[in-house]
Amino acid sequence: MARGEYRDKVLVKRRMLGVFFILFLLFFLLVSRLSYVMIVKGKDYKEMAILQWTSDVRIAPQRGRILDRNEKELAISANVFRVDLDLNSLRDTTSKNKLTMAGIAPDLAKILGMESKNVLSILTQTNAKGKPIGAAILKRRIDKDIADKIVDYAKSNKLRGIVITGDTKRYYPNNNFLANVIGHTNSDGNGLTGVELYYDKYLSGVPGINLSETDRKSEALPYKISDYTKPINGKDVVLTIDEMIQYFCEKAATQAMIDNKAAAVTIIAMNPKNGEILGMANKPGYNPNDPWDLTKSFDENQKAWRNRAVSDTFEPGSIFKVVTATAAMEEKLVTDSDRFVCNGSTVVAGKTIKCWKTTGHGAQSFVDILKNSCNVGFMELGRRLGPEKLNKYIYLFGLGKKTGIDLNGEASGIIRPTKSMTTLDVATTSFGQSNTLSCVQYLTAFNAIANGGKLITPHVMKEIINYDDLNNKKVLQSYSNFNERRIIDESVTKQLRADLEQVIESGGGKKAYIAGYHIAGKTGTAQKISSTGPGYAPQKYVSSFAGMAPANDPQITLLINIDEPNPSNYYGGQIATVVAKQVFNDIFNYLSLKSDASSEEIGKSLLRDIIVPEVRGLKRAEAQKILKDNNLKLKLTTGGEVITDMTPKPGYTVKEGTEIILHTDTKVEYSNSVIVPNVKGNSPEKASEMLNSLGLKVQFIGNGIVSEQSVEGTEVKKGTTITLHLDIMAD
The missing domain is CATH 1.20.5 (Single alpha-helices involved in coiled-coils or other helix-helix interfaces)
Incomplete structure (x- = not known):
């Protein structure tokens, strides 16, 4: 080649x-x-393509209702409207009609009551990569007239992409009724507090979607492919709350705040057999329809939303004595024949600790130290128990840890560790100082005495339900987390209930007595721990009462907690018992609980005690007005103008509505004798006012409120000096 x-x-x-x-x-x-x-880049380009040739509109589901145990509506969702934006379509049509986003933003803002800059921010919003997004929500929960104005504006400016769809708005028909339990939702309709938050996953539902295909001008195609997913509405949450019992609690709590000039009042009513909360009132409350009070700071609003029955703790005072009593009985460290001598104080570890009654209770039985709420007697029980056994029962009752209630924000409380407890700590713990707990913790423990010795988790949810299109009810879930366990022998609880019944019949809780219903309970008064430093806050107390009825087989338990009542009258036996009596009576009538007393006896026991005022020497018209103001009736025996005598004598304690017999004459001559009333539990000012109005003089010994008086219930001459012993009564 x-x-x-x-x-x-x-x-x-x-x-x-x-x-x-x-x-x-x-x-x-x-x-x-x-x-x-x-x-x-396939995923990104696919998303860009879909944004170009589809219109994507989210459809909000209807939030489930919150109902009471009889399915009365407590929270519902009303039908309103929302403004969604298909921003691809809106950008195309604004450009086509020679408009700009900045130009239409002020018009939309004016109609919707929004800031123009906020509207423009939504209209021009971009994703994380700086590219314009395809869809957005402009505003939710608008009324029909606003929605119509938006539609008219879009039509008149030939704008596509402004989509009006149905929406729901949370509404609480009873305003602040049960507010701190129900809670409320945020601006997006999601639960923020209370039941709304705890059961949000059931209430919220699943949003739907409407995906449709459009041409390059964002106009719907005649052969479009649509993908519509129907929203799944939220489920209804049925609470254990009984609307009527809640009403009784709310009414009493409101009145108690007013009567006692208190900072706050909490009332809980429960079924001790299954842990169901039938009523839980916190006053002052708030209106969940308008939860943000613009006159308050952020922290103040947060405080108003808080469920104090669950989130706040306090030193229980003498209501804690039922725990100490149970421990001593269960450990067989006390019998009915035991005698406790109270001289007004006792020395523990070199320190003198006073009983609330500094003059002493004398020799008492075990039942007596319960009835008299004797601190000295309970310190002796604490000594017998020691720190290990005392704390053993504190923990058995579930104190110092969360109960597991189905509400957010529960506090654990503080229990002094066994290993760090001194002899002094055991003494103060035995009568309710040193440790802290919440209202719901205490009533859960108290329920164990009421139900025969079982600790049961408290709860507000009864069941989750749903109704189909034919209105057929389906129970999807019932409450089951009872965690029931026996902690006390049934015979011990039976005996203790009988002892606590005597507290109401003839002890410190007698102002809660209602004939024939056999209420058992315990009062308590405790100083508040200072929020600014160690020790207790001066002139600040928490007054409490825990009760159950009927004592032989309790159907209802009740806790009254009055925070910072008027320091002139703060004793639990004086103020918390009165509130409990009102609530118990309402509940007994509502539940048709039977009494073994006659209606006349029941009616008499419900009447308030009135000290007969002095009206001798007054003219008939003046006397008549004074007696009427005190809810007393009168009967005139003669036709004279001046009151010369009366039966019963001034100072005698009678029930309201009692008839007072007045004797009249033309001469102003009358007996100089009066009855010395019982003024125990009153402030020095109130006691002085009562005794001075009868013509009696007063001498005070000590500080605090009246714990003892030198003369009571006997007839004396006007001008007699009555010696009143005062004590700081934190029983």
């Missing part, structure tokens, strides 16, 4: 290889690019 011909073939071959390499390289680059586009 010629040498030139050989060179030409080699050159052609090289050129062919070169061309082939270039083609291969181009093919490789093309495949690489396609792989990058389809695999690496």
Whole structure:
């Protein structure tokens, strides 16, 4: 072969290889690019494509209702409207009609009552990569007239992409009724506090979606492919709350705040057999329809929303004595024949600790130290128990840890560790100081005495239900987390209930007595721990009462907690018992609980005690007005103008509605004798006012409120000096 011909073939071959390499390289680059586009960037380009040729509108589900145990509506969702934006369509039509987002923002803001800059921010919103988003929510929960104005504005400006759809707005028909338990939702309709938050996953439902195909001008295609997913509405939550019992608690709590000028009042009513909360009132409350009070700070609003029955703790005072009593009985460290001598104080670890009654209770039985709420007697029980056994029962009753109630924000309380308890700590703990607990913790423990010794988790949810299109009810879930366990022997609880019944019949809780219903309970008064430093806050107390009825087989338990009542009258036996009596009576009538007393006896026991005022020496008209103001009736025996005598005598304690017999004459001459009334539990000012009005003089010994008086219930001459012993009564 010629040498030139050989060179030409080699050159052609090289050129062919070169061309082939270039083609291969181009093919490789093309495949690489396609792989990058389809695999690496495929998801992003798909999203961009979908945004270009689809319209995506979210459809909000209807939030489930919150109902009381009889399915009365406590929280519902009303039908309103929302403004959604298909921003692809809106951008195209604003450009087509020579408009701008900045130009239409003020108009939309004016109709919707929004700030123009906020509307513009939504209209021009971008994603994380800085690219315009395809859809947004402009405003939710607008009324029909506003929605109509938006539709008219869009039509008049030939704007597409402003979509009006149905929406729901949370509404609480009873305003602040049960507010701290129900809670409320945020601006997006999600639970923020209370039941709304705890059961949000059941109440909220699942949003729907309407996805439709559009052309390049964002106009719907005649052959469009639509994807519509129907929203799944939320489920209804049925509470254990009974609307009527809640009403009784709310009414009494409101009145107690007013009567006692208190900072706050909490009342809980429960079924001790299954842990169901039938009523839980916190006053002052708030209106969940308008939860943000603009006159308050952020912290103040947060405080108003807080469920104090669950979230706040306090030193229980003497209501804690039922725990100490149970422990001593269960450990067989006390019998009915034991005697406790109270001289007004006792020395523990070199420190003198006073009983609330500094003059002493004298010799008492075990039942007596319960009835008299004797601190000295309970310190002796604490000594017998020691720190290990005392704390054993504190923990058995579930104190110092969360109960597991189905409400957010529950506090644990503070229990002094056993290993760090001194002899002094045991003494103070035994009568209700040193440790802290919440209202719901205490009533859960108290329920164990009422139900025969079982600790049961308190709860507000009864069941989750749903109604189908034919209005057929389906129970999806019933409350089951009872965690029931026996902690006390049944015979011990039976005996203790009988002892606590005597507290109401003739002890410190007698102002809660209602004939024939056999209420058992315990009062308590405790100083508040200072929020600014160690020790107790001066002139600040918590007054409490815990009760159950009927004592032999309790159907209802009740806790009254009055925070910072008027320091002139703060004793639990004086003020908390009165509130409990009102609530118990309402509940007994509502539940038709039977009494073994006659209606006349019941009616009499419900009447308030009135001290007969002095009206002798007054004219008939004046006397008549004074007696009427005190809810007393009168009967005149003669036709004289001036009251010369009366039966019963001034100072005598009678029930309201009692008839007072007045004797009249023309001369102003009358007996100089009066009855010395019982003024125990009153402030010095109130006691002075009562005794001075009868013509008696007063001498005080000590500080605090009246714990003892030198004369009581006997007839004395006017001008007699009555000695009143005062004590700081934290029983």
